[in-house]
Structures are given as structure tokens and as C-alpha cells.
Amino acid sequence: MRARVNDFAIKLANVNGTGSASANGLMMQAIFRMGIPVSGKNLFPSNIQGLPTWYEIRVNKDGYTARSLDYDLMVAMNSQTYARDIREVHEGGYLLYDSSWPLDPALVRDDVNFLGVPYAQLCNENFRDPRERILMKNIAYAGTLCAVLNADMDIVAGLLDEKYSTKKALRESNLRALRLGYDYARDHFQCPLPFHLETMNANSDKILIDGNTAIALGCVYAGATVAAWYPITPSTSAMDAFKMFCEKYRKDPETGKSNYMILQAEDELAAIGMVIGAAWNGARAFTSTAGPGISLMNELLGLAYYAEIPAVVIDVQRVGPSTGMPTRTQQGDILECAYASHGDTRHILLFPANPAECFELAPKAFDLAERFQTPVFILTDLDIGMNDWVVPRLQWNESYQPDRGRVLSAEDLEKIAKFQRYTNEDENQVAARTLPGVHPKGSFFTRGSGHNKYGGYTEMPDEYREVMDRLARKHKASAKFVPTPIIQRRAGANFGVITLGGCDLAVREALDRLAEQGVLADFMRVRGFPFDETVQSFLEMHYFCFVIEQNRDAQLRSLLTLETRVPKEKLRSILVYGGFPLSAKHVVDGILKALGEVEKPALASFVPMPELQIEE
Amino acid sequence: MPSIAKPIATHPSLQRNELGLTIRDYEGAMSTLCAGCGHDSITAALVRALWEISVQPHMIAKLSGIGCSSKTPTYFVNGAHGFNSAHGRMPPIATGANAANRELIYIGISGDGDSLSIGLGHMCHAIRRNVKLVYVIENNGVYGLTKGQFSASADIGTKSKKGEKNRMAPIDPVMLGLSLGATFIARSFSGDKDQLVPILKAAIAHRGFALLDVISPCVTFNDHDGSTKSYLYTRQHELKAIEADFVPPASEILAHIGKNGAVSVTMHDGSAILFKGVPANYDPTDREKVIAYLEEHQGKGEVVTGLLYVDESVPDMHEMNHSPDVPLIRVPYQKLCPGSAVLDKLQEDFR
Ligand SMILES: Cc1ncc(C[n+]2csc(CCOP(=O)(O)OP(=O)(O)O)c2C)c(N)n1
Numbered sequence: 001m002r003a004r005v006n007d008f009a010i011k012l013a014n015v016n017g018t019g020s021a022s023a024n025g026l027m028m029q030a031i032f033r034m035g036i037p038v039s040g041k042n043l044f045p046s047n048i049q050g051l052p053t054w055y056e057i058r059v060n061k062d063g064y065t066a067r068s069l070d071y072d073l074m075v076a077m078n079s080q081t082y083a084r085d086i087r088e089v090h091e092g093g094y095l096l097y098d099s100s101w102p103l104d105p106a107l108v109r110d111d112v113n114f115l116g117v118p119y120a121q122l123c124n125e126n127f128r129d130p131r132e133r134i135l136m137k138n139i140a141y142a143g144t145l146c147a148v149l150n151a152d153m154d155i156v157a158g159l160l161d162e163k164y165s166t167k168k169a170l171r172e173s174n175l176r177a178l179r180l181g182y183d184y185a186r187d188h189f190q191c192p193l194p195f196h197l198e199t200m201n202a203n204s205d206k207i208l209i210d211g212n213t214a215i216a217l218g219c220v221y222a223g224a225t226v227a228a229w230y231p232i233t234p235s236t237s238a239m240d241a242f243k244m245f246c247e248k249y250r251k252d253p254e255t256g257k258s259n260y261m262i263l264q265a266e267d268e269l270a271a272i273g274m275v276i277g278a279a280w281n282g283a284r285a286f287t288s289t290a291g292p293g294i295s296l297m298n299e300l301l302g303l304a305y306y307a308e309i310p311a312v313v314i315d316v317q318r319v320g321p322s323t324g325m326p327t328r329t330q331q332g333d334i335l336e337c338a339y340a341s342h343g344d345t346r347h348i349l350l351f352p353a354n355p356a357e358c359f360e361l362a363p364k365a366f367d368l369a370e371r372f373q374t375p376v377f378i379l380t381d382l383d384i385g386m387n388d389w390v391v392p393r394l395q396w397n398e399s400y401q402p403d404r405g406r407v408l409s410a411e412d413l414e415k416i417a418k419f420q421r422y423t424n425e426d427e428n429q430v431a432a433r434t435l436p437g438v439h440p441k442g443s444f445f446t447r448g449s450g451h452n453k454y455g456g457y458t459e460m461p462d463e464y465r466e467v468m469d470r471l472a473r474k475h476k477a478s479a480k481f482v483p484t485p486i487i488q489r490r491a492g493a494n495f496g497v498i499t500l501g502g503c504d505l506a507v508r509e510a511l512d513r514l515a516e517q518g519v520l521a522d523f524m525r526v527r528g529f530p531f532d533e534t535v536q537s538f539l540e541m542h543y544f545c546f547v548i549e550q551n552r553d554a555q556l557r558s559l560l561t562l563e564t565r566v567p568k569e570k571l572r573s574i575l576v577y578g579g580f581p582l583s584a585k586h587v588v589d590g591i592l593k594a595l596g597e598v599e600k601p602a603l604a605s606f607v608p609m610p611e612l613q614i615e616e
Numbered sequence: 617m618p619s620i621a622k623p624i625a626t627h628p629s630l631q632r633n634e635l636g637l638t639i640r641d642y643e644g645a646m647s648t649l650c651a652g653c654g655h656d657s658i659t660a661a662l663v664r665a666l667w668e669i670s671v672q673p674h675m676i677a678k679l680s681g682i683g684c685s686s687k688t689p690t691y692f693v694n695g696a697h698g699f700n701s702a703h704g705r706m707p708p709i710a711t712g713a714n715a716a717n718r719e720l721i722y723i724g725i726s727g728d729g730d731s732l733s734i735g736l737g738h739m740c741h742a743i744r745r746n747v748k749l750v751y752v753i754e755n756n757g758v759y760g761l762t763k764g765q766f767s768a769s770a771d772i773g774t775k776s777k778k779g780e781k782n783r784m785a786p787i788d789p790v791m792l793g794l795s796l797g798a799t800f801i802a803r804s805f806s807g808d809k810d811q812l813v814p815i816l817k818a819a820i821a822h823r824g825f826a827l828l829d830v831i832s833p834c835v836t837f838n839d840h841d842g843s844t845k846s847y848l849y850t851r852q853h854e855l856k857a858i859e860a861d862f863v864p865p866a867s868e869i870l871a872h873i874g875k876n877g878a879v880s881v882t883m884h885d886g887s888a889i890l891f892k893g894v895p896a897n898y899d900p901t902d903r904e905k906v907i908a909y910l911e912e913h914q915g916k917g918e919v920v921t922g923l924l925y926v927d928e929s930v931p932d933m934h935e936m937n938h939s940p941d942v943p944l945i946r947v948p949y950q951k952l953c954p955g956s957a958v959l960d961k962l963q964e965d966f967r
């Protein structure tokens with residue numbers, strides 16, 4: 001095999017709850033510190049201990065770090081899934097296993113290189129405590145990986161030093177286990193393997209962060225003071241991070257008091273209610289949740305929409321419907337969030353593609369919510385929220401000032417004769433609001449029941465419609481303020497490819513690969529809803545477009561057909577929704593298959609085709 | 617009642633409170649409830665109480681859920697901020713509002729359907745958080761607004777207007793509150809303004825969550841023979857066990873002590889509750905004694921009313937949170953944003 005430097009993928013199969021996560025994270029972080037573009041995808045079960053869990057590491061010097069489906073090396077540490085794991089290694093690839101016990105001959109493949117290391121035996125000989133014997137097996141295979149992949153041992157040892165700086169004994173055990181696996185590999189295998197690592201310098205301006213941490217940081221920087229939530233995977237770590245950052249950066253330096261309040265609500269109905277109450281009073285307030293929480297919040301989201309109260313809702317999407325698969329990723333809440341609640345409602349949505357955008361869009365969400373006095377959703381997903389991503393260092397613009405929207409001050413109120421809540425709208429159809437307790441003239445009655453433009457109760461058709469029609473215009477007006485799509489054009493492209501959120505890397509990689517084969521496409525990643533004119537014109541300038549998303553029902557495509565002038569036939573879906581992150585392979589295969597079905601001349605006068613679902 | 621505008625002319629002889637405001641300044645829009653509805657009397661008591669303690673109208677936030685009872689915030693203190701929200705959801709909205717601005721006076725109005733069915737969980741958790749909020753359940757044993765279905769406070773054996781008997785055990789907000797650790801619990805009767813006004817004033821002064829279960833007959837759907845929430849039944853079975861008076865902070869407490877002057881509880885803000893008439897062996901600060909007394913008398917079919925229980929020692933939501941004294945909405949943004957230098961530094965942990 002020809003040497004392949006900094007371009008390979010490995011998969012690690014483990015049993016959850018055995019401590020493998022920290023060994024796998026260690027490898028990923030070490031590669032990051034070697035300056036090499038890398039990604040790590042944790043494919044974990046909804047369980048605390050005993051079920052299969054996988055971790056995938058993709059290394060790519062050119063920065064293609066979406067999920068790979070092509071594994072050069074499998075670290076098979078889970079006997080329950082051996083059969084399946086062995087099948088996934090590509091021809092000529094390698095499999096690392098615990099040779100303390102003989103491998104079932106039925107599982108052996110001739111076209112794969114088996115690397116056996118007796119981890120259990122080595123750990124039993126070297127460690128006394130039974131729990132330690134299990135934990136250290138993980139660090140031992142990390143040691144082997146260092147040897148066969150040519151990882152920088154000083155970096156790995158340095159990471160262990162940092163991690164266990166206050167726990168000397170643990171540090172010693174870890175270093176010993178690392179050495180065991182490393183030395184055994186050096187003594188028994190040809191090291192390194194043909195595919196391996198070599199130090200680069202691609203990460204000096206990068207960080208390794210997950211989207212939930214980044215979004216929490218964004219909320220801190222946005223000036224959010226009230227957060228309400230009910231624990232749910234995969235959003236829980238966002239509030240954990242918000243709490244951690246607040247404890248560090250929001251204790252008043254003079255008084256020691258908490259300049260924030262985090263309310264762990266009794267359910268999501270309460271969480272959104274608390275956000276609405278706080279925002280009604282003028283606080284920047286948010287909740288973080290997942291699909292089941294959004295379902296529960298529907299009633300009050302309509303109240304916030306109709307009574308025009310800001311709210312920021314972070315939806316870290318997971319696989320639905322119902323409980324679905326809580327630890328798997330999907331983009332299945334697009335339509336639910338766009339139109340959440342009964343009656344005519346429509347909301348502003350933001351679609352970050354990675355943790356850096358999570359940080360960037362959090363303050364944007366508060367600005368939009370307050371500017372337009374309405375709920376704003378940030379739709380991330382489990383892949384973005386819970387996996388560590390290599391992203392550019394986060395930047396903060398010191399000149400940022402929160403956009404509090406049209407809020408009348410005591411002085412403003414002093415000057416006017418009478419305050420009327422839902423009239424005198426500006427060019428964006430937003431009427432000024434007042435905050436309780438500011439001035440006697442600012443008092444008004446907020447209600448979710450029928451109201452006229454003065455805020456008074458009404459059951460009259462014309463008065464009701466007047467307010468509802470302005471709300472529709474207001475939503476439209478917000479299109480100019482949501483982030484515009486990212487577009488990449490390619491000379492000679494004859495169709496477009498549209499995607500959103502976490503599909504970004506996989507789709508862009510796929511388009512590069514297709515271009516190598518002479519299949520040329522323009523790229524657009526939408527970043528917000530309502531769609532702006534850029535989205536409209538991208539649709540108009542292409543005969544047809546593929547829409548790539550991670551749900552069964554083509555929700556982005558539906559939204560595009562409902563909310564732009566594009567004819568439905570112009571959009572063709574590629575849908576990957578089994579719960580694991582998207583890979584460029586899904587996209588390349590999908591597009592090639594679809595193009596094969598379309599007769600060349602028909603490309604110009606596009607014929608509608610059935611939905612395409614990709615086998616995963 | 618017809619919805620006609622109230623005349624705005626104020627009689628010069630009308631008494632003024634410390635702020636120079638008359639009781640008319642604490643009134644609201646004309647009620648649209650049925651004539652004789654108990655809820656209107658509670659509204660009147662609220663108007664009186666808020667006027668007497670002289671709060672700035674615009675510093676009041678009145679919040680409610682959905683129901684006939686929840687409509688009433690429009691009928692008091694026009695100059696206050698109002699929020700008629702969604703069925704059962706007032707407690708979280710009030711909690712969030714209070715989290716953002718601890719300076720306002722929060723009055724939550726709910727019904728027995730709103731609080732004991734659809735919003736029961738929310739109410740329980742607002743009690744646990746000890747949110748500083750006057751929480752009034754206008755309890756009529758039925759869903760008024762949806763035309764008379766039994767609510768969760770309907771007693772066993774009580775009869776609906778159509779003659780149907782309720783067989784399920786009621787949820788008693790007072791007993792529930794006691795079991796949840798509520799820090800201020802009262803029961804009253806809409807028809808008894810003399811009792812209700814001082815209770816409301818004490819509730820406003822209370823350090824945390826004040827739970828008021830006010831029997832408030834529904835004349836249209838639950839005021840017939842066989843109902844245990846009718847005016848007649850309540851009058852016949854009411855046991856005014858505890859008589860309490862509210863003494864504002866600045867006044868001379870001694871002057872108020874009644875003849876059989878019993879306990880006095882000093883409130884967090886320096887005001888006091890004087891318990892004038894208290895049964896032998898009753899202590900409104902001793903939860904077990906209160907529970908024993910209520911069980912004994914409610915077992916006999918009596919409706920025990922009065923300010924039943926107070927505990928001023930429990931910190932409210934903000935005290936538990938170590939919130940700053942100023943409302944969170946007034947903490948300047950510069951204090952909230954750690955800035956770019958901190959961002960640069962903290963990212964060293966993400967390498
Ligand atoms: C989600 C929801 N479900 C049902 C209703 C219908 N509804 C309106 S008021 C009400 C009951 C009100 O009863 P209660 O709280 O006791 O108030 P009352 O009218 O008796 O004062 C119901 C069921 C609603 N508004 N919202």
C-alpha cells in the first residue's frame with residue numbers, strides 16, 4: 001500500500017460506560033494538537049452503561065472532515081458488535097482487537113489485516129483494581145494507535161498531564177497504560193501503518209469546541225440573564241455550559257451576587273413560559289431544548305408570537321418522532337419550528353452549521369427576537385451540539401451593543417400623549433413596546449386573546465385582521481435581517497445544490513468530488529428563515545436544484561416551495577435521516593444516481609422525479 | 617354586567633391614600649362577568665387592599681391564566697401592567713417575570729380549573745421556588761367559562777346544576793400548599809371583604825409565595841341546592857377560625873392589638889400580622905398544628921377560613937439565587953458581557 005499521510009478514517013467500537021470516551025477524545029485532541037484537520041463523531045446510545053457505542057475519527061489534510069464511511073482502521077473493542085464492525089473495514093484495511101481471547105474464525109476476513117494486542121491480559125498483569133483494569137484498556141489501545149498512526153507521544157503524554165494535573169496517581173496509571181499499548185505495537189507490528197499522521201500547522205488559529213458549549217458562550221456574550229430549561233438530550237450540555245460560564249463570568253465582582261438566573265423548570269411548558277415572562281419584563285431570556293420540548297412549548301410560542309414578546313429557543317435537534325432516538329442526529333424540527341403553535345403563526349429560524357456559527361448566531365437571535373418582538377429559534381442538532389469540531393477561534397466584536405428593539409423609555413413616554421401598544425409601526429412593521437414599572441403612561445394589558453391595534457380586547461373581524469396582517473408583514477420584513485445564505489458558484493455549473501446546518505461540510509466535499517468527475521454544481525446553504533431575496537434568486541437562476549437535508553419528509557424543500565416562488569418540480573430531495581451524521585458519500589451517490597435517472601436533454605425542461613432516499 | 621364605561625369624574629370628598637390617590641385610581645374596566653359572580657367581589661377586595669397599602673399602580677404586574685376568574689385582572693388597577701396568558705400557565709410566566717424584575721408587585725389571578733387541573737404542576741413548582749407572588753385561586757368548584765363542568769376542587773357528593781353527583785375526591789389547595797412547604801396560606805370567602813382585605817395586604821407584604829384559596833361562588837353554574845360551593849352553603853359552613861389584621865411597617869403595632877391578642881408575626885418588610893382571634897392550641901406558624909386543626913374541622917364539613925399559616929423565615933427565589941438587589945434587567949450590559957480579552961483567554965481551554 002502506498003503511504004497515505006494525514007488522510008484516513010478510523011472507527012472505534014466500544015461498550016458504553018467503560019471509559020472509552022475519554023481515550024477516544026484524547027486521540028482526537030492529540031491529532032488536533034499536531035496541527036492536522038480532524039473530526040470526531042461520537043455515535044453513542046441512549047443508555048448509561050452496556051450498549052454499543054462508536055467513535056469515528058477522520059483525518060484529512062485538505063480539511064474534508066465530514067463523516068467518512070470508508071474506514072481504514074477499526075478498533076474493535078466490543079465483542080457484541082464484532083461481526084458488524086469487521087464487515088465495515090474496507091478491503092486492505094486494518095482491524096485492531098483484544099487478542100487476550102482467540103477471535104472467532106468465522107469472523108476473520110482474508111482481505112483485512114488483523115492486529116491483535118492482548119489488552120485484557122496486559123492490564124490484568126499491570127493493574128490491581130478491577131475498575132482500573134477496564135478503564136486502562138482504553139488508554140492502552142490509545143497507546144497502540146499512537147504507535148501505528150505515528151501520533152506524537154509527547155503531545156499525548158502532555159494531554160494526560162493537563163487532564164490529571166491534580167491527580168498524580170491517575171496520571172501515572174494512564175501513562176503506564178499508554179506505554180503498554182505503545183510498546184506492544186512497536187514490538188509486534190510494522191509501525192507506522194501505510195496511512196498515518198505527520199505534524200502539520202493547520203490549527204494554530206483554531207479551537208476544538210462543541211456547539212452546545214459555543215452557543216452557551218454566545219448567550220453569555222449576548223447578555224442573556226434569565227435561562228429556563230428542562231433537561232433533555234442532546235441540549236442538556238448547553239445549559240450546563242451556560243451555568244459553568246455564568247459561575248465564572250457573571251458573579252458581580254463587587255458584590256459577589258449572581259447577575260443571572262437559571263431556572264430548572266418543571267417541564268418545557270413552564271420553561272418557555274418563564275422565558276416569555278422574563279422577556280415581557282425586558283430581560284434577554286432563552287431556553288434550550290430538543291424536539292419533544294418544542295412540541296410541548298407550542299401553545300405558549302403562539303402566545304409570544306401573537307402578543308409580540310421576544311423569546312430565544314435553542315433546539316438541538318435529535319431523531320423524532322416521539323421519543324425517537326435521543327442520541328442520534330436529525331434535522332426533523334424545521335417545519336415544526338417554522339410554524340409552531342395553532343392558528344396562523346410563523347417564526348424566525350436560524351440554522352448554524354458548526355459551533356463557530358452557534359456562537360455567532362446566539363447574539364443575533366437575541367437581536368432579532370427583540371427587534372421583531374417575537375420568538376426566534378436556533379436550530380442546531382446533536383452532531384453540532386455534542387461533537388467536538390475544529391473551528392476558527394471565536395471572535396468578539398467589542399463594539400457590539402445589544403439591539404433591544406423599539407422599547408420606550410420613561411423620557412419617551414413622558415413626551416407622548418398616550419401609549420398604544422400595537423400601532424405606530426416602523427418600516428419593519430414593529431410597534432414600540434413598554435416595560436412594566438418604567439412609567440405610569442407605559443402600562444398596558446398583554447393578552448393572547450383577540451386584540452386590536454391599541455391592545456384592547458376584540459372579537460371584531462376587521463380589528464383582528466388588522467393586527468394579524470401586520471404580523472404577517474412583520475415576519476416578511478425580518479427576511480432582510482436574518483443571515484443571508486452562503487453561496488459558492490462554480491463556473492459551468494448546470495444545477496444547484498441547497499442544504500442547511502450541519503450538512504455543510506459533507507455537501508461541500510461532495511460537490512468538490514463531483515467536480516473532479518466533471519459534474520458541476522452551485523452551492524447554497526440557507527442560514528435563516530424567512531428566506532431573503534438571495535435564496536429566491538438562487539432558485540430562479542437554476543433549472544433545478546437538489547435539496548439535501550436530514551429528515552424523511554423533505555422539510556427544507558417543503559419550506560422552500562411554500563415560502564418562495566419556486567415551482568415544486570424544480571427541487572429534488574436527497575434525504576439521509578437514519579440518525580448518524582451526513583457523509584459526502586451519501587451526497588455523491590445520491591446526486592449521481594438521480595442524474596443517471598434524468599435524461600440529459602430533460603435537464604433543461606426538468607421532469608419531476610420521485611423522492612430519493614439514500615441507504616445508509 | 618353590561619360593559620359600559622365607568623364615569624371618570626371623581627368626587628372631591630373621596631379619601632386619598634399616602635400617594636394622594638383615591639380608590640378610583642385602583643379600579644379597572646367594567647366587569648363583564650355575570651351579575652353576582654363571586655369573582656367580582658374578590659376584585660373589589662383587591663382594589664381596596666392595593667389602595668390601602670398605597671402602591672404605585674404602574675409598579676403592579678397582574679397576571680392570569682384563562683377562565684372567568686382569569687379575566688378579572690382587567691377589572692382592577694387600570695394603571696397596572698396586565699398579562700392575561702394561557703390556561704394554567706400563569707405561574708411560570710409570573711416566575712420568569714419576577715426573575716427579570718424583582719421590584720414589581722406580582723398579583724397572580726387563577727381559577728380552580730386553571731390552578732388545580734391544567735396548571736397544577738406549575739402552581740406546585742412556583743410554591744417550591746417561593747416566588748414572591750400573591751396567588752389568588754378564585755375557587756368556585758366548576759369551570760365557569762366552559763359552562764359548568766366539575767373542577768378538581770369539587771367536593772365528593774356535590775351536585776352539578778344538571779343533578780349529577782361528583783364522586784372523586786377534591787384537591788384542596790390549602791392542604792396541598794401545606795404539604796409542599798408553602799410559606800403563606802389563607803382561605804377566605806369572596807363574600808367576606810372584611811376578612812379578605814387584610815389577608816391580601818399581608819400577602820403582598822409576604823416574603824415569598826402567598827397562596828390564597830378564595831371560595832367564590834359561580835352564580836350561573838354552581839350556586840344551586842346540593843352544591844358545596846354556593847353562597848348559602850359557604851355561609852352556613854364557614855368557620856372563621858383565624859382573625860388576622862395587617863399592620864403596615866410605619867405604624868404603632870401596640871395600638872392594634874385586639875382583646876384576646878394572640879400571636880403577632882413580623883413580616884420581612886417590617887410590617888406585621890396580628891392574629892386577633894385564634895382558636896386555643898392553634899399556632900399559625902406551626903405547620904403540624906395547622907394541619908391537625910384543619911383535618912379535624914374540615915372532617916366535620918366546616919370550611920375553615922382565615923390567614924391559616926405563615927412562615928417568614930424561608931428565602932424567596934431571588935434570595936436563593938443570590939440575585940443582586942437591583943432587578944436583573946437593570947444590570948448594565950457591560951457587566952454581563954465578559955469581553956473579547958476574556959474570550960481570547962478562555963479559548964486556551966479549547967485547544
Ligand atoms: C389549553 C386549553 N384548554 C382548554 C381551554 C378551555 N378553557 C377555558 S377556561 C377553562 C376552565 C376555567 O375554569 P377555572 O379556571 O375554574 O375558571 P372559572 O371560569 O371557573 O373562573 C377551560 C377548560 C383553554 N382555554 N385552553
Ligand code: SF4
Pocket residue numbers: 648649650652653654655684685756760761833834835836837
Ligand atoms: S359563569 Fe360563573 S364564574 Fe363565570 S362569570 Fe358567570 S358566575 Fe362568574
Ligand SMILES: [Mg+2]
Pocket residue numbers: 683727728729754755756757758759760767
Ligand atoms: Mg372555576
